[in-house]
Amino acid sequence: MASLIPCPHCGRRPKEEFTIRGAALERPGPDAGQAAWMDYVYLRDNPRGAYREYWHHTSGCRRWLVVSRNTATHDVTGAEDAAAGKGGKA
Amino acid sequence: MPEIQIPAFRVASRAALGSKTALRSAGISIAALPEGHVIHVLGEAGGPDLAPLLREVTGGRPHAVRTAGPAQWFLVGDEALSAAGVAAILAALPPGAAGVDQSHGRVRIRIEGPMVERVLAKGTAADLAPAAFPVGHSTTTLTGHIAAHLTRVAEDAFELMVLRTFAESLWDDLATMSGEYVLQAADRA
Ligand SMILES: [Zn+2]
Numbered sequence: 001m002a003s004l005i006p007c008p009h010c011g012r013r014p015k016e017e018f019t020i021r022g023a024a025l026e027r028p029g030p031d032a033g034q035a036a037w038m039d040y041v042y043l044r045d046n047p048r049g050a051y052r053e054y055w056h057h058t059s060g061c062r063r064w065l066v067v068s069r070n071t072a073t074h075d076v077t078g079a080e081d082a083a084a085g086k087g088g089k090a
Numbered sequence: 091m092p093e094i095q096i097p098a099f100r101v102a103s104r105a106a107l108g109s110k111t112a113l114r115s116a117g118i119s120i121a122a123l124p125e126g127h128v129i130h131v132l133g134e135a136g137g138p139d140l141a142p143l144l145r146e147v148t149g150g151r152p153h154a155v156r157t158a159g160p161a162q163w164f165l166v167g168d169e170a171l172s173a174a175g176v177a178a179i180l181a182a183l184p185p186g187a188a189g190v191d192q193s194h195g196r197v198r199i200r201i202e203g204p205m206v207e208r209v210l211a212k213g214t215a216a217d218l219a220p221a222a223f224p225v226g227h228s229t230t231t232l233t234g235h236i237a238a239h240l241t242r243v244a245e246d247a248f249e250l251m252v253l254r255t256f257a258e259s260l261w262d263d264l265a266t267m268s269g270e271y272v273l274q275a276a277d278r279a
Contacts, residue, residue, distance in 0.1 A: 004215075009160050010229055011222070014215045017232050059237035060230050061159030081160075083135065 006079050009061040021054035024066045024082075048072050054082060106197045106257040117205040117271030120264050123198040123249065126168040127191075129179055133161035134186040147182045153243050156228040164228075164239065164251065165189075166198070197257040201264060202247035205271045210248060212267045216240065234263045
């Protein structure tokens, strides 16, 4: 497991300060249909390799981040504010 | 419906760390700070840096304005504020910013001495080196398993601000973390 997360607001912090929400997926449109929503809400891949997840910096800045990590090598390749990734303001 | 009997019960205000004795030694000292005021200010996401304005609002007292994550600050002081005093500060905030009085919810502990970085480094992974964490810098981080807001107020002094119900627990952790330096000092005495 990746153990140091480079929070864009706080710097490198141990994973114990975070809560992992799970895969950062593209949200389907409201009219996407039951199958797409079933997939989005319940079904997850379990990839060996690159993975993008929502992490909450619970014991730090309390911002939601998108952390890119590799489940095989434990390398963390990036962490950005989740709002910034959606074109919002961090 | 039976009449409800409420027993006579006097509500008394009790300092969160009232039962703790300040710890003093050559290497490290720990003291509870006055339960003054703490106001949490939340600005607009991506909005302007409110720190200069907030410093004006707090009269320019040193370390009265502390960053608390993006677009968030704590206004901190030793004096307890009246409802009118809090209202005056909230009224001075710009439109789009909100303030919440946290004075009774957060408690401050001062820890200082030449060993202060070594003591705190036992509890947090935040980089405490003066270059990365200069005087005036603040961050929220885990100290042991308790999240606390940490501010360097002098070269060898930090303040920890913690949710009130965690204060005693954090105090005990800090005392344990400081133990080796206190004992060393006692040996030499
Ligand atoms: Zn953070």
